[in-house]
Amino acid sequence: MKTRILTATATLALGLEIGLAYTPSTHAATWHRGTPKALRGNWRDSTHKVWFHIRKSEIDMYKSYTPGGKFGQGYNRLKYKYVGHHTYKFKMFDMKYRHYTTDTWRYVNHNLLYHGGLFYRY
Template sequence: MKVKAIATTATLLIGLGIGLVSTSSSANAATWHRGTPKALRGNWRDSTHKVWFHIRKSEIDMYNSYTPGGKFGQGYNRLKYKYVGHHTYKFKMFDMKYQHYTTDTWRYVTHNRLYHGGMFYRY
């Protein structure tokens, strides 16, 4: 009777051990957050002084002087971001001009440099 109890307990422990080892938890640590990361907030411009970004907690404004007739502004709100690694952030945002959602990727290089299809500098 004692041998049967030991064998049953050993079998149960081995089964639980194999079950715990074979179960892998695949947690997706990159979750979507509202707003913008603090590192990206501020005023940014490109090296030619033709494009400016004003990044705030709940809104991004873009100004572009490449168009004839001067500057035009374009705004994005309803911001959500996800950290994707190597100081890179993926954004989901609502384009207020064209009334649709869009995605974009920004990379924080240093405290005064930001990469977004080209290098931008804090001013």
Template sequence: MRKSLKLALTLVAGLTLGTASLNTAKAATWHKGTPKALRGSWIYHRKQVSQFGQITFTASKYQRQDQGMPQTKGKHLKYRYVGHGTYKIHAYIYGAKGTGYHNGWATMTIKKHNGRIQPKGDLWFHRGTL
């Protein structure tokens, strides 16, 4: 009797620990909307060539306007924190009708450092409006 009780308790303890180890934490999950750290209006200026641009993030939308380029917008945003102030943002990007801009899903990587943001392969933006 005692031997079977010990065996049953050992089996229950083993199953409990086994199922607990299967439920791992998902630290890198996608979250709806945009991170609070990126929300607001961001601009850049290049005085050498008189160039400017602006990115605006709200809770669920994205908008970008660069000088001489059609305005693009994004909706259905979700984001993931990658680490070291870097975010991946996945959105449905679309442009104004008649601009020839192709609509579709896109993922962009944005790094935030010292109060500025930098979309991957782009210039540094700082807070402000045009």
């Protein structure tokens, strides 16, 4: 009887010690305000018909192939989170249509950005 109690106590103590020693190494991605520094700057597509101006607190998009010339659209109230592999998910407020939207951007290298197509820094 005494050995059963000692064995049960030792097993419980060992299990508790292992449980306290283990801490998870992953953390949930957090939302940050603004834009990541790697994405800031001026970007255009290879046809020179779509431009993005990415600043700390605003993204402006211009399209020149719309009837009547340049079409501009802006986004503010930016929040982003890093989702892995140089990919960022954005929540932003569309100033033209007055609603929030989400979007995903991938930073390829210093001069290349992927957002539904390749964009080059200029």
